[in-house]
Amino acid sequence: MSYKCTLRSCAIGMCTLVMLLVTHTTLIAQSPSSVFVQSIDWSADGTRIAISSREALTIYDMAFNPLVSLPFPIDINFDLQSATFSPDGTRLLMGNQILDSTTLQTALTIVDYILPYSGQWSPDGTEIAFSGADDRELRIYSALDGRLLRTFTSIEWVAGAEFGPYWSPDGRYFVTRAGRDEIYVMDARQGTRIARYQVNATDILPAVWSPDSTRIALEAYTDVPVGSPGSSPTPGSTTRATRYSTIILEVSTGRTVIEIFGRAARIIWNPDGTQIVGFQGENLNLWDVNTGVLLGSYPFPPSRNGAVEYSLYGGRILMATIPRNEAPASLQSVSEPIVPSRTLPAMQQTGEGGLITILIPDPSPGRLASIAAACNAPPALLVNAERDAPQALINQITALPPDAIPPACRADLLAVAEALQAEQSQ
DSSP states (O other), X not given: OXXXXXXXEETTEEEEEEEEEETTEEEEEEOOSSOOEEEEEEOTTSSEEEEXXXXXXXXXXXXXXXXXXXXXXXXXXXXXXXXXXXXXXXXEEETTEEEETTTOOEEEEOOSSBOGGGOEEOTTSSEEEEEBSXXXXXXXXXXTTOOEEEEEEOSSOBOBTTTBOEEOTTSSEEEEEEETTEEEEEETTTOOEEEEEEOSSSEEXXXXXXXXXXXXXXXXXXXXXXXXXXXXEOTTOSSEEEEEEEEEEETTTOOEEEEEESOOEEEEEXXXXXXXXXXXTTEEEEEETTTOOEEEEEEOSSEEEEEEEEOTTSSOEEEEEEESSOEEEEEOOBOSSBOOOEEEEEEOOOTTOOEEEEEEOOOSHHHHHHHHHHTTOOHHHHHHHHTTOHHHHHHHHHHSOTTSSOHHHHHHHHHHHHHHHHHHTO
């Protein structure tokens, strides 16, 4: 099977669309010109993507056609530009403002003693939590009228953009850091202590909840003697080194489920909670959370870490990176054995241009079946997904009435099926 590159216009510049065929992944890369991407977020129904850059907040459809854009003033605080959809997709939270997601007009502004870049939606979309300007305070507001509903204060935990508190997906808890090596779990309604756990590390950073609210992924840093396996020298010390890892913690007991060694940043879970992805050096890595096995590694041009987000049903990953210089994009899939890398045509970048990439992390019959089951697809479609017949599945999806399955499910199924078909044709 062959694919040809096409060009199409995007609000963030001319985008080069490239299909890369390698074992275990099909990649589509787009190269916006001179755009510093601050955040990306998929809407709850998976039909829209919010991309916040240095210049503007823009909403795109699934084909990257721009729907509406909000230019930023030149002197805006960059920390206030990240935007996230409300759970129902009708609004966006950007700094201390709530915007209508169709028009990007301001619907509500929360003005109080808060860190405006620390906001997060409650899972039901009715409330918004901010860290107070005091690092020992959490404030929760109504997302409808901006009223202050609850304030939690404690000397046991720390608040702030890096430390949380972070709302659990089921809405029952917050988790934050209690000390350099401790996490604190509190009741989201009362602010009372549920648990405090010490982590086997010297220092920990942001906690990320699993989709089922039973586990937490932590970035961990541990001081060790120089020469210890998996460690890096500590700047300014001749005797000490740092070992970096990701720790998966069970919330009900504080037990470490698994520790994955190596420095990872911007960690997120896939929708079914079986995998995590994170930036590690100049790679986006994918791990199995039960075994710690590295499932895939996707190198990108020399850059700074940007943002990463799964699609609604987990078939695609949207990644934004910030290249440091002009360089060809080289990508590879890592399995056993490592597959030789294949190089994309050079993607010219200027200044702090942003590179937006769509990855298909797991083109497999199992992933197709998981997506089909998650969106209650017709039984016949599930059969073709399970029996490893991607072309039959593609034909079947294409022939379905528009309202037979959710648009985001259709997009994920087609992306994974086409990737699997391309892989099989090599």
